[in-house]
Amino acid sequence: MITLDASHPSGPAEQVRAQIAALIQSGELDADERLPSVRQLAGDLRVAAGTVAKAYKELEAAGLVRTGRANGTRVNPGQLLDxxxxxxxxxxxxxxxxxxxxxxxxxxxxxxxxxx
Structure with a gap:
């Protein structure tokens, strides 16, 4: 799903944000689909939880996802590119x-x- 490139000019948080945004906008992630928890994705990518949390916060600020304690982080509907x-x-x-x-x-x- 998401891969990080240490030689990429963008830092890991930006790479995570950009890749998730692209997955949402391309329709590969469905509306209301639950994203991995911050800890889960951080462990999978071998980065600090704060890195993933920063990416998720930026996605939420852009309106691509919503976060709730009980429901985790989910894709907001209506975010596909036309x-x-x-x-x-x-x-x-x-x-x-x-x-x-x-x-x-x-x-x-x-x-x-x-x-x-």
Missing amino acids: APALKEVRRLVAAARNAGMSLDDVQGIVAVTWNA
């Missing part, structure tokens, strides 16, 4: 793979384009 945008993202990924580009290459180009 179908045309998701289709374009998948098209971009396919084109980048066909061109032999790495994920880092694509992320760099997207970041530059986003900020232009």
